Amino acid sequence: MLPTPRSFSHIGLSVPDLDAAVKFYTEVLGFYTIMAPTEVVEDDSDIGRMCTDVFGPDWKRLRIAHLATADRIGIELFEFDGHQAPEDNMAFRQHGMFHFAIQDPNLEALLERIVAAGGKQRMPVRKYFPDGKPYRMVYVEDPFGIVFELYSHSYELTYSAGAYA
Numbered sequence: 001m002l003p004t005p006r007s008f009s010h011i012g013l014s015v016p017d018l019d020a021a022v023k024f025y026t027e028v029l030g031f032y033t034i035m036a037p038t039e040v041v042e043d044d045s046d047i048g049r050m051c052t053d054v055f056g057p058d059w060k061r062l063r064i065a066h067l068a069t070a071d072r073i074g075i076e077l078f079e080f081d082g083h084q085a086p087e088d089n090m091a092f093r094q095h096g097m098f099h100f101a102i103q104d105p106n107l108e109a110l111l112e113r114i115v116a117a118g119g120k121q122r123m124p125v126r127k128y129f130p131d132g133k134p135y136r137m138v139y140v141e142d143p144f145g146i147v148f149e150l151y152s153h154s155y156e157l158t159y160s161a162g163a164y165a
Helices: 017-029 044-053 108-114 154-158
Strands: 010-015 032-041 061-068 074-080 100-103 136-141 147-151
Touching: 017 032, 017 061, 017 074, 032 044, 108 136, 108 147
Parallel strands: 010 074, 100 147
Antiparallel strands: 032 061, 061 074, 136 147
């Protein structure tokens, strides 16, 4: 028996400037702030011990904020001491996550807002079915180099019709 599909809860993103990231993700993408930027330090508090469990000893301090999308998916933003940007922000040949996706029916307008706010368009807007359905997508970066994708329609609609056939 196959397991029941699970709900997606949240994604954690490491950013170099938490305040700027909160501003971008709320003002450009329209996410809600559910917990304002907060400092967490390495100590014996519950959250301090939990972070040590996750990051190991000597993580020192971090700042964190929690945002949410319209469909209640969490966006957890972290600013770590000693943050380093990756040399390759699209290391698609390495296992692990290399992008997430945001859906907006007016993909082009959101793309303009992202670029105007210091983000980057990585490719032309593409149509999955150029002679039929209006499904569009484009890869972008936020102002910090985090790669994500914009979809005009839901994931299910885009792929259920055999997008690559």
